[in-house]
Amino acid sequence: MNWGYFASQLFQSLLAVLLAPLMLGWVNQCRAWLQNRTGPGLLQPYRVLFKLFHKDAVLAYNASWLFRLAPYVVFSCMVLAASVVPLVATDLPFSLAADVIALVGLFALARVFMALAAMDVGTAFGSLGARREMLIASLAEPALLMVFFTPALISQSTALTTIVEQLAHRELHLYPSMAFAGVAFVMVLLAENARIPVDNPTTHLELTMVHEALILEYSARHLALMDWAHALKLMTYGAIGIALFLPWGIAEAGNWAMMPLSVLALLVKLAAGGAGLAVLEMVSAKMRIFRVPEFLGVAFMLAVLGMLIHFLLEV
Amino acid sequence: MNISFAHQMINLMAALLLLIAFAMLSQRRILRLIHLFAAQGLVLSLNTAIVAATIGQPELYRSALLTLFIKVLLLPWLLRRLIDRLNIRWDVETLVNIPTTMLVGIVLVIISFNLALPISQLAGTITRSTLGIAMASVLISFLMMITRRKAVPQVIGFLAMENGLFFAATSTTYGMPMVVELGIALDVLVGTFIFGIFFFQIRETFDSLDIHHLEKLKDRE
Numbered sequence: 001m002n003w004g005y006f007a008s009q010l011f012q013s014l015l016a017v018l019l020a021p022l023m024l025g026w027v028n029q030c031r032a033w034l035q036n037r038t039g040p041g042l043l044q045p046y047r048v049l050f051k052l053f054h055k056d057a058v059l060a061y062n063a064s065w066l067f068r069l070a071p072y073v074v075f076s077c078m079v080l081a082a083s084v085v086p087l088v089a090t091d092l093p094f095s096l097a098a099d100v101i102a103l104v105g106l107f108a109l110a111r112v113f114m115a116l117a118a119m120d121v122g123t124a125f126g127s128l129g130a131r132r133e134m135l136i137a138s139l140a141e142p143a144l145l146m147v148f149f150t151p152a153l154i155s156q157s158t159a160l161t162t163i164v165e166q167l168a169h170r171e172l173h174l175y176p177s178m179a180f181a182g183v184a185f186v187m188v189l190l191a192e193n194a195r196i197p198v199d200n201p202t203t204h205l206e207l208t209m210v211h212e213a214l215i216l217e218y219s220a221r222h223l224a225l226m227d228w229a230h231a232l233k234l235m236t237y238g239a240i241g242i243a244l245f246l247p248w249g250i251a252e253a254g255n256w257a258m259m260p261l262s263v264l265a266l267l268v269k270l271a272a273g274g275a276g277l278a279v280l281e282m283v284s285a286k287m288r289i290f291r292v293p294e295f296l297g298v299a300f301m302l303a304v305l306g307m308l309i310h311f312l313l314e315v
Numbered sequence: 316m317n318i319s320f321a322h323q324m325i326n327l328m329a330a331l332l333l334l335i336a337f338a339m340l341s342q343r344r345i346l347r348l349i350h351l352f353a354a355q356g357l358v359l360s361l362n363t364a365i366v367a368a369t370i371g372q373p374e375l376y377r378s379a380l381l382t383l384f385i386k387v388l389l390l391p392w393l394l395r396r397l398i399d400r401l402n403i404r405w406d407v408e409t410l411v412n413i414p415t416t417m418l419v420g421i422v423l424v425i426i427s428f429n430l431a432l433p434i435s436q437l438a439g440t441i442t443r444s445t446l447g448i449a450m451a452s453v454l455i456s457f458l459m460m461i462t463r464r465k466a467v468p469q470v471i472g473f474l475a476m477e478n479g480l481f482f483a484a485t486s487t488t489y490g491m492p493m494v495v496e497l498g499i500a501l502d503v504l505v506g507t508f509i510f511g512i513f514f515f516q517i518r519e520t521f522d523s524l525d526i527h528h529l530e531k532l533k534d535r536e
Contacts, residue, residue, distance in 0.1 A: 174323040176330030183334075297414040298341055304421055305333065312428050312447050313326045 004256070008091050009083065015263075016082035020228065020235040021045035023274055027234075030278030045231060052224035060121045060217060070117030071218065071225035077110035078232040085239040088262040089251040090161045090168075099158040100148040103240075104141060107192070110229065111137050118214040125206065129213025132289060136198060136210065139296035140191045143184060146303030150181040151244050153310050160243055168247035176313060180306030182245045186280075187299035189237045191292065193230075196281040198292055208286065235270075242269045321369040328362035329445035332482060333424070336452040339475060340420055340459050341413050345403060348471050349394045355478050356386030363485055372489060378496055382481070385500050390474060390507055397511050398467060401518065411462050420455050427451040434487075449483035464525055466517060470510045477503055 025042040032039025059067070083094045084103055098106065115133055118126035152158045154175060155166035191198045194211035203209050215226045243250075249265030251258035287295065335355045342348050360382040367375030411419075431447030453476055460472035477499070484491050491499075521528040 174327050176327045179327070179330060180334065294341075294414050297417055298337075301337065301417045301421055302334075305337070305424065308421075308424055308428060309330050309333070309448075312432075313329070313444050 005091055005093055008089050009093050012087045012089065012092065013079065013083040013094075015087055016085075016235055016239065017079060017228075017232065019270075020082075020231040021049060023235045023238065023270055024231040026271060027274045027278050030275045031281060034278060034282045045227070049224050049228060052219075052227070053221050055220040057220035057222055060123075063121055063217075066113075067117050067120045067217075068222070070113045070120075071222040071229070073113045074110045075225045075229045075232075077106050077113075078229040078236065081106045081110075082232055082236045082239070084160060085236055086161050086164050086243055086250060087239050088259060088266050090165050092161055095159060095161040100152065100160055100163075101145065101158055103160070104144055104148070107144075107233070108137070108141060110233075114214050114226075118217070121217045123217060125209075125213045125216050129210055129216070132210045133214055135289075136191055136292055136296070139293055139300070140188050143296055143300040143303055144188045144192070146300060146307065147181045147185045147188060148244075150177050150303065150306040150310055153307065154178070160240075164243050164247045164250060167244070168250055175310075177306040177310035178245065180302045180309060182241075184299045184302040184306065185241055185244070187295065187302070189241065189277075190280070191296055191299070193234045193237060195277065197284045197287050197295065200286050208289075210289075238270055238273050239266075241273065242266070318369065321365060324365050325362060325369075325445060328358055328365065329448040329482075329486070331358045332362070332452055332478075333448050333455075336455040336475065336479070337417070337420060339471070340416055340455055343413075345398055345465075345467055345471075346395075348468060349391050349398070352394070352471050352475060352478075353387050353391040355475060356382060356390070359478055359482055360387060362482065366485055366489065370489065374493060375485075375489065377493065378485075381496065381500055385504060386474075386478065389504070393507055393511070394467070394471065397514065401467075401514060403465075403467065410464055416458065416462050419458060423454040423458060424451045427454055445486040446483060449479055449486050452482065453479035455479075464527060466510075466514055466525075470507070474503060474507070 022042060022045070025040075025045045028044065029039045029042055080094070080098070081103055084092070084098045084106075086092055086095065111133065115130035118130040118133075120126075148158070151163050151167065154177070155163045157163060157166070190196070194201055199210040200208060201211065204212060206213075211230070215223060218226055246269055249262060249269075251262040332355060335351055335358065339348060339351045339355075342351060360379045363375050363379035363382060367373070367379060427450035428447040431450050435444055435446045456472050456476035456479055459475065460469050463469050463472065481499075517523075517529070
């Protein structure tokens with residue numbers, strides 16, 4: 001174990017945590033441009049976080065320890081998840097601790113705490129949001145696992161770093177199965193990050209909100225942590241998508257000279273992904289909550305088809 | 316063209332074909348269904364052109380052009396005119412709900428992949444591994460015909476099934492003889508005309524395009 005190894009890990013975790021609000025700001029800015037608005041600027045999420053951290057927290061009088069604990073658990077789950085995904089280099093000590101299946105488990109842990117905390121105070125919106133969130137999650141999770149299995153089959157490993165090394169340092173080969181997995185992944189990303197066809201991130205309308213209803217009771221630093229965790233989740237999903245489907249340009253283990261170029265490549269890819277997400281949100285309308293199972297069913301089916309096609313065409 | 320690259324391209328086209336077949340299965344709107352049908356025709360035509368370029372059979376280029384002309388331009392245009400005249404652009408009613416249909420679709424894919432494996436091992440063409448996908452798309456189009464209630468989606472399902480058959484022919488034997496191909500193309504074209512006339516007749520008699528009405532005998536009322 002040398003220090004470079006851990007420095008790389010620390011650098012990537014910090015990069016993910018610090019870049020996450022910027023990513024959210026970029027998506028919002030793109031949306032604003034597409035809607036012919038000026039937009040609040042790229043740094044708005046940082047300003048909101050700063051404001052929230054300097055406020056006094058208000059708690060419901062019947063809130064239990066769970067309610068206070070949940071933001072910290074959710075935030076640390078997301079930090080850990082972000083540390084597992086290779087952003088700019090493939091040497092990540094943490095990545096050996098958690099493969100893609102454990103990554104799905106981390107997301108699930110964060111979600112369970114969010115749902116429990118939302119139900120804890122006992123307001124109607126909290127439990128409504130929790131139920132909806134669990135409905136969506138129970139369908140999105142198997143689809144996400146299936147998406148992961150296709151690249152895992154191609155690279156014969158479930159560790160993300162190995163998958164990236166295998167996919168990035170191999171001569172260009174067209175994988176039809178990865179196309180299916182890619183479409184399914186985008187659908188799961190939209191559902192899991194509360195983006196438009198499934199949930200509207202800017203809504204506060206009672207009947208349609210899912211994610212907003214979950215964090216409705218939080219204020220000040222708790223809300224800041226929840227928001228930051230949400231941004232970090234979007235960032236992590238973006239990083240997973242890049243790692244699985246566009247891995248080129250990532251630095252190999254121990255190759256520090258490649259690092260600046262690799263950071264640049266990551267920024268370009270994230271910016272393109274964020275702009276794509278904004279366009280996707282603009283062209284689609286939010287669907288009814290009862291259409292969501294159908295949407296995620298299609299995602300699951302595409303992921304399974306990807307695996308089947310891998311067995312038929314690529315073995 | 317480089318053989319291994321061509322092989323990958325053909326596989327990609329096959330995967331796209333299956334993807335479009337599933338998209339048709341999950342589609343609720345007739346207009347989108349027609350667009351998807353046109354896209355399927357385009358993929359089919361591209362695939363034929365790639366096979367032609369790889370093995371150097373000029374005959375297949377003609378077949379690709381024929382596909383492009385009939386299935387991408389002519390038939391979708393006819394169908395569009397038809398639904399405009401009938402004034403049905405929106406709803407497709409399904410008998411079984413869509414997620415269930417999807418699951419049945421996956422089962423069909425597994426069955427046809429299994430069926431095709433031993434057959435494709437006997438074949439010597441570069442496209443042999445795509446036979447499973449061709450069979451799957453035929454079966455999925457068939458499923459679409461079964462699960463739709465209205466007449467127009469059923470006809471689109473029928474045409475999509477013909478696409479699947481054509482793909483199977485290209486993938487196993489590098490296409491059919493020209494005469495057969497022309498015959499089939501004309502059959503499909505004439506079939507669509509006749510279906511179009513039928514649609515008007517059905518609607519005039521029953522005031523709806525629901526096939527369900529055809530099951531009633533007239534004198535029982």
